[in-house]
Amino acid sequence: MLLVDPGSGATVALAEVVTGGAEGGPEAELQRQQVETDTVPCTTLDELAGQLRARRRAAADAAGRENCQVVALATSPLAVYPSTMPKERYLRMAKEYALTAQEQLTCGCHVHVRVESDDEGVAVLDRIRPWLAVLLGMTANSPFWQGHDSGYASYRQQVWGRWPSAGPAELFGTPKTYHETVQAMIDSGVLLDEGMIYFDARLSRHYPTVEIRIADVCTVADDAVLLAALVRALVETAAREWRAGDPPPPVRTELLRMASWRASRSGLEGELVHPVTLRPVPAREAVRALLDHVTPALTDLGDRQAAFDLTARLLDRGDGASRQRLTYDRTGDLAAVVRAAVEQTLRG
Template sequence: MSLSRRRTVGVEEEFLLVDGNGVPSPAARRVTAGAHEGIEHELQQEQAETGSLPRTELAQLAEDLQIRRRGLGRLAADHGVQVAGLGTSPMNAEPTLYPDERYRRMVTDYRTTAAEVLTCGCHVHVGIGSPHEGIAVINGIQPWLSVLLALSANSPFWHGTDTGYASYRRQVQDRWPISGPTGEFHDPDEYQALVDSLIRSGVILDVGMVYFDARLSARYPTVEIRVADVGTEPDSAVALAALCRSLVDSAASDSPWPSARPEVLRGAAWRASRFGLTGDLVDPLTGQPMPAPTRVQQLVDRVRPALIRNGDLDRVETALHQVLERGTGAERQREAYARRESLSDVVLDAVERGR
């Protein structure tokens, strides 16, 4: 693939809106009311979402994300709040539902699961040529998504306590009825039949509640990879997007990739959620544990030809070296807490690093 024919990649990032002490603030209705395109509300009023344009150049994507973050930051400041790139809130919070009929239905049907969820993820959209290609990609990349989760882990605190997890957001997301990894689909018709069945049965309200780790987007000609916590700094999203694009490239061109049972994939995701990069990760194809840096290197080696074709290898290797050296967002949150044992410090440190 020539550089001129690279796949598009776009990123959606969810953020906490917090007050001067780091406590989530129900400001989204005011903050997003005057927002330009690319800044939207979410389920709870203590959060907001930004979305980039689809880009082929990572430099343009990085600029897009920075512009969106700064724009959201300015809107937030106008209403006395700040923006924090954290997967969950370290401070105690009682979320406030955004006034939307669909969200009200979600709380009615899913009760506490919907009412108390306050999590922020990073979703990467990678362009595909057809739904058939998208299904081949979704099937192929499943064994590697737990590595992306481990690299992005940025949510150790929940309701004022250290959960012991690197990504507790993952544990909260897994409460939804059809979140997480998927088994193999034969074709787009089988995928769509499953989604239609889940809607007819009342298990989910609509296609927007297909919370698979990787899904066919209902709005764009993309595969949407939803496994990552939001990053504190925008550069983390750019590196994640590059890895996702090269995974999609590789799975689409080297068909078929080996598959693993959903039970093993879920177990691998649990280990990534629990330990991030500080413990062993699981190779779902063999079931064997291995040191996290080894598993990360396996991912890079697997997609290296695509990273080179896309011109992304140097950026990705630099970003991975940094996260392996300084730790994931979860480790940095714990470091911020350890300085004064203050959860407020954790949030305000994230606010500053994300500017």
């Protein structure tokens, strides 16, 4: 999340003092104008929702002690002047990647789902590829960049795409191919380390999970819960397909990039690329296709009704980008956009 001034709404470089190391409190990230929160592993959506809200409150309390606020926006509506956290790795990144790193003040939402082995994990990665752009469209929450409307629903996706390893990946087939690809990328000298494998979805370095990384951070906590429910169901669906011997869809990476660009541009306000037909359809139709695809897994996991209800609420109120624009259209004030998002971050 971003750290912002309560009056002006501008970002403030206070991460060092806001992140005091207290259990359950926020942690530092690349830039001094942002902090990160996480949850411990959960098995139910209710448990996850409670943790998300508790961690947001803890971050807000820590920020409040330093006379600033936290806000779950994927980019700042106002102009920003990022400053890198003074940690060796981050400083190396700032030097090596120049403006790509120095301008990288964006906030995403990552979801980890446990898998039983690398074989299952790679099988999942290969099978969820066409569906990830729909998740980006549903979570699009970054229409403003440097004080201007970018014209995109998720401009964060455009900024994030500057990293050399970001975006969709090819089919891997086996863990051997996956790990050899990762090692070859590191051996090229372009990446500092494995932590810079920024695929839209990857095997986690530290946990027995697949990590889906394509989404913008969600201002409304319920939208983050919905994201987690859909991701878990996607992973379970893909694992079942693998166990049944069903091959992954042979979608070319170029088309996945088109789908992600479309989701970044339109969010839920226009068309998305259908994950099966790869043709443009109204966003609601693409969302319905995703729900249909994962409904058996949602049902078995006990998440069907919650996922359907949360989706209906999201479609009713619109994605985060459209809500930000509505506030700006009503007020003509980007600071008001931030203030509204600060309230929604804790209340939503």
